[in-house]
Amino acid sequence: MTDEWSAGVVTDRGGDDPPTVAEWRPVSVPGRPAAVASEGPIAYRTTVADPRTDATERALLDVRGAYDRATIWMNGTRLAAHEPHFVPARLEFDPEPENELLVVCERPETFAGVYGTDAVPDRLGTPGIWWGLEVESRPRTFLREFEARPRLGTDSMSATDADATAATAPNAITDGAGAAIDVTLEVDAGASIDDAVTLSLRPEGFRGGASMERVPVEADAGERTTVSKTIPIREPSLWWPREYGPQNRYTVRAKLGGDTVERTVGLRHVERDGDGLLVNGRRVRARGFTRLPGGDPREDVQRAVDANATLLRPRAHVPPRSFYEACDEAGVLVWQDLPASGSDLPAGRGTELAAELAREYGTHPSLAMYGVRDHPTDPYADPLGSGLLAKLAVRYRAWQTAVDRDPAAAIAEALPDEVPIVPVTGPPGTDPDAARLFPGWQYLEAGDIDWLLETYPSLGDLVGGFGAGSLADDDADPAAIPGLEPALLERGAADVAGSQREQARTLKTVAEGLRRRGCGVFAASTLRDGAPGGGMGVHTADGEPKPAAEAIAQSYEPIQAVLDGPAAPGTVGITLCNDTHEELEAVVGWRAGETTETERVGVGPLETAAAGTARIPRDADRVDLEVAVGDETVRNRYRL
Incomplete structure (x- = not known):
């Protein structure tokens, strides 16, 4: 695969023919190249060699993260149109010794999510190949699709796990019935086949029973056939969130002739009641951060772990698979949003995206909740001060706000009920299923979190965002920083040191208020700034910690003493x-x-x-x- 790419803004789509580009510029792929940032479609071009070593082999193209609608040509022939970007495009082509690859990416017409808001810079939504692209050789007959979906009955737990939890979790999963992995394979037969797929199961990170099975497969040349098999697990070892148990997982490997693929999954059960989340029948406290796109996903997960977090919420965007892999390994729960923010929510398209999201990421054990719609409206866009009149204004704005919940509810119905679903995340007044609470930033003082939750008790059940912003650079213009409102910043301090001090104090006060009041699930907003210069993050855009990172890490300690209000004489x-x-x-x-x-x-x-x-x-x-x-x-x- 060559590293030499060029890109340019499309001036003429060309129909079924390759599009016209006025000027080609060198760029790096994967990424979001600033050289061609544009609202319109952007074409990416490179040359790839024939990946095959034998003429009987087949050439496949694997495109990951082509945001968000992609049209792909090889040697002037249109291979496919593909969306959404979080589902890989896997396409076969007839190779020549050298092949010209052209990928045109464009923004979605709907469901831009956080990329359609002012929370992140426009460049993060630049159409492009964000995650990667590979050209590979596969055997004449190969495994085109491979899905391993874990299934855990609510009465399934190994004896070891049961002994460890029986005293404190009488409702925990307690016997070995019902645990299995359902495997589905699509075989692409380049030649007639009468053979068997070998399936093997091995535990990852713990000692346990491995197994092996053979699944017969027959197909004529040119056919695709699907076979399935359920692999029972008699003494399952479960995946747990960090601080509550080990992150046990299983790798399922499928082999057909010379072709081998594998998937790693975990067994866990997640449900929600009025007090928060239960994982494998045990109560857990989920405290963490929202996350904005950009940056290295694995490094972000480590930052969350360093801050004693057990939860990350990718706010209104879908991260790459590497983010989920890191969360699986670290034991960090994921509250996964659809890319839906604001007032526009077409239910039909949302239902399609929900199904794609669940199919692509639903097997990861870290996936603990789905969110549908973020921040449908903001009655507090104009900031309020503090004191009695401000409290009256908060109540009045909440009273006069109304949101149509029907589209989010319809999309929520399309998501699998294997994990809890949060239809609407929004501020007071939006009748939210999860609340966005910003005392000390948009309204009131941070210490008024107690008044807010006493006035609206349901807002403390599930909190999808709270926090305050700060500067990261004295030379930055607050008005030019995405997600940072200058009028709100001026409530605290307008310089770097002062704003970061106020941010740390606000986050600490609200986080500890939520802990004192027994909130079972809450996320600070946000883990890392979306752009240089400042933002709502406890880290800068390049990952440097602000004072709020240490402050929130102290507040998130599993065992911690906290003040019952702001520190003052x-x-x-x-x-x-x-x-x-x-x-x-x-x-x-x-x-x-x-x-x-x-x-x-x-x-x-x-x-x-x-x-x-x-x-x-x-x-x-x-x-x-x-x-x-x-x-x-x-x-x-x-x-x-």
Whole structure:
């Protein structure tokens, strides 16, 4: 495969003929080349060699992430039109020694998701081959499609897993019935075949029983035939979110003659009730971040892990498969949105996309929830201040806001019910299934999170975004930074150090307020800025941590003591939060100025407990909390 690519804006589509391009420029693929950024279709051109070593072999083209509608030509012949971008295009072609490949990419007419908002720069939505392209040789008869879909009955768990959880999870999955992997294979027969596909199963990362089976397959030359097989797993080892158990997975390998393909899957069961998520029958606390496109997906997952997160929500976009692979390995739950944001939501197209999304990513054990529609409207686009009048204004704007929920509900019906579904994520007033809460940024003060949830208790059930923005560069123009509203920034501080300090304080106050109130699922907005100069991220666009990254990592510790309100001179309560399944006896201490005190506190599994009060003198510049449990000490810090 050559690394030499050129691209240009299409001036004439050409019908079934290759399009016309006025000027070709050198570009890098995969990527979003700035040299040809345009709203219109962009053509990408390269030359590829015949990948075959034998004339009996077949040449296949695999295009991944061709955003979002792609038309593909080889040697002047139109091979296919393809969408959406998150489903790979796998096409066969008749190769010559050298072959000219042309791929035209264009933006979607609907369902642009976050790319159609001001949360990210326009360049991130540049039509292009975002994830990769390969030309490969396959045998004359080969496995064209291979799906391995895990199935776990709600009463299935290995004896080891059951012993580990029985005391704290009486409703956990408890016996070995019902676990299996359903395998479906499409065989493309270049010649007549009367053979068998060998299926093998091996555990990944743990010791367990492997197995092997043979599935007969017959087909005439030129036919495609589908065969299926269910592989039972008698003593399944389950996949768990990080902090709650191991990330056990299974690799299924299929072999037919000289052709081999494999898939890695995990066994888990996810459901939701009024208190949050249950995974494999056990209550889990899902705390994490929304994620914007751009950047390295695996590095973003590691940033989330470093911040003690157990959840990532790709907001209104679909990330590459490498993101899911990293989440599977790390034990990070994924709240996966459709690329749907704003008021335009064609239900017919949305239903099609929902089916494609579930088919492409539904086998990943990290996939814990689907989201349909993000931010349908924003009654708080004009910022509000703080105080009693602002609270009245918040209530009035929520009261006068209305959203048509029917399209999102219709699309939600099309998604499989294997995991929970969130039809609408939005601010107060949109009747959201998951709330976007921005006290301390769009309205009120961060400490008013308690008032907000007392006024609208349902908003605390599931929170799909909260936070504040900051600058990352003193020379940046706030008005030019996507996702950062200058009027909101000025509420706190307009310089880098001040805005980052306010961002850290706001995120910490809201996150800990949600923990104190027992919110089972919540995501800070966002993990990383969408553009240089600043944004809503706790990291800059290139991944450098802001002060908010450390602050939120402290707030997200599984066992942590938190203040019951913003750190300020006076007396403030302390709450001990326990996100584990262990009953704990801890020593909680606080230090402010020259004063230090400790208190012994007991807290039950997945519960909170009062841990005394801290008396903060006027001359203190910070408050330090410590939690000692056994040999471990966890610290939390507040700057006044």
